[in-house]
Amino acid sequence: MTNEQGKQPIHASSKPKQVKNRNKITTKVKATIAALSVATTLGGWGLFAQHDASVAAQSSALQDNLPALVASTPIPSGTIPATGIPLVTPTAQATATSTATVIISSPTSVQFTGTATTIPATETPNTAATNTATSTTVPAATATVKVVTTTSSKAVTTTKSSR
Amino acid sequence: MRTMELPRMKLKQNSQFSPSAILPKEIMPLTLVVIGIGIALLIASIGPTLFGASTAYWYLSRASAMVAFVLLWTSMALGVSITNKLSRIWPGAPTSFELHQYTSLLGWAFAIFHVLILLGDNYIGYKPFQLLVPFASTGYEQIWVGVGQIAFYLLIPVTLSFYLRKRIGTRGWRTLHGLSYAFFALSLVHGLFSGTDSGSVWTSALYWFTALSLAGLTAFRILISRQQSQKKAAASSVSSHGSRVTQMNTERPAA
Numbered sequence: 001m002t003n004e005q006g007k008q009p010i011h012a013s014s015k016p017k018q019v020k021n022r023n024k025i026t027t028k029v030k031a032t033i034a035a036l037s038v039a040t041t042l043g044g045w046g047l048f049a050q051h052d053a054s055v056a057a058q059s060s061a062l063q064d065n066l067p068a069l070v071a072s073t074p075i076p077s078g079t080i081p082a083t084g085i086p087l088v089t090p091t092a093q094a095t096a097t098s099t100a101t102v103i104i105s106s107p108t109s110v111q112f113t114g115t116a117t118t119i120p121a122t123e124t125p126n127t128a129a130t131n132t133a134t135s136t137t138v139p140a141a142t143a144t145v146k147v148v149t150t151t152s153s154k155a156v157t158t159t160k161s162s163r
Numbered sequence: 164m165r166t167m168e169l170p171r172m173k174l175k176q177n178s179q180f181s182p183s184a185i186l187p188k189e190i191m192p193l194t195l196v197v198i199g200i201g202i203a204l205l206i207a208s209i210g211p212t213l214f215g216a217s218t219a220y221w222y223l224s225r226a227s228a229m230v231a232f233v234l235l236w237t238s239m240a241l242g243v244s245i246t247n248k249l250s251r252i253w254p255g256a257p258t259s260f261e262l263h264q265y266t267s268l269l270g271w272a273f274a275i276f277h278v279l280i281l282l283g284d285n286y287i288g289y290k291p292f293q294l295l296v297p298f299a300s301t302g303y304e305q306i307w308v309g310v311g312q313i314a315f316y317l318l319i320p321v322t323l324s325f326y327l328r329k330r331i332g333t334r335g336w337r338t339l340h341g342l343s344y345a346f347f348a349l350s351l352v353h354g355l356f357s358g359t360d361s362g363s364v365w366t367s368a369l370y371w372f373t374a375l376s377l378a379g380l381t382a383f384r385i386l387i388s389r390q391q392s393q394k395k396a397a398a399s400s401v402s403s404h405g406s407r408v409t410q411m412n413t414e415r416p417a418a
């Protein structure tokens with residue numbers, strides 16, 4: 001191994017050997033990379049296929065078992081208490097006014113004016129589970145008596161003989 | 164005597180067969196790409212007639228995309244580690260460069276396979292022009308698939324720049340190589356938004372790891388280059404100062 005000037009270079013035999021060794025290693029690494037890449041692609045194909053197959057199997061199993069699952073699921077039985085609040089509260093209002101006028105012609109006339117007022121009966125129904133309604137009716141009546149004195153000139157004829 | 168020995172030597176060289184003896188070293192790796200195209204087209208064309216409608220093409224496309232992504236990340240990481248001098252620690256700059264070049268080509272081959280194998284998939288029903296023209300495919304994630312197609316086309320000048328370095332010069336080569344960052348970003352986006360497996364933990368871990376490691380290596384490279392430029396500036400100022408002193412000494416008149 002000589003260079004252009006014919007001189008022997010330092011470590012002339014060791015350097016090409018190193019390069020040769022490096023090339024050998026690099027070639028091996030390259031082959032490993034290529035093999036790994038191909039293997040990963042094929043392995044990835046297998047893994048993806050397996051994963052998708054397992055997912056599909058799970059979903060189909062779920063679909064198959066769905067009627068059985070529905071049948072086996074207990075339906076809760078019982079009475080649900082109906083709690084209802086009536087939106088419209090009925091208000092029963094009865095007002096009765098009776099006016100009676102009595103005129104007594106003689107000697108005085110007394111006029112009765114009676115007013116009967118019934119206090120509105122408010123019904124508060126309790127629509128609970130028992131659905132009981134209580135109505136409280138408080139009737140109250142007031143009567144006003146008016147005495148009307150009327151002076152009427154009436155000729156009263158008395159005879160001694162009749163006495 | 165010499166004329167008699169020469170044919171015998173030639174015979175001895177030819178007796179040891181090696182592919183590098185037939186093809187030049189520069190063209191050799193391109194065969195990987197041709198092989199990738201060939202295998203993909205073969206499977207895509209013969210496969211449906213042999214196996215019927217199958218999801219195998221879709222799985223193969225997904226798997227090869229992942230492999231291509233990892234290979235191209237490896238190539239980029241090796242390339243950056245050459246410039247930031249981390250490769251001097253392991254595995255050495257020449258080995259790094261060779262592996263950088265090789266993984267880039269292999270990644271390209273797998274990317275081609277990832278694209279062309281979809282011709283066999285009849286679920287989306289890709290046509291050749293839809294695979295080759297960006298944003299032409301309407302069957303699946305039009306925008307993100309288009310982004311991936313652009314990334315693929317960016318990869319071509321980056322990979323070819325290995326062989327055009329002498330012709331285009333170092334500056335042109337460096338500019339073309341800078342496109343690899345755009346390529347990586349686009350392929351990452353393509354994988355994130357159109358990948359079927361991007362929702363899984365291992366895929367997101369892979370994306371995070373590759374992106375962060377590359378960012379770290381690049382940051383280290385910038386730091387190293389800044390330090391080098393500072394050192395160079397300091398050395399040049401010292402040398403200029405020294406030369407000025409010697410000049411002054413020579414110009415000083417003799418007492």
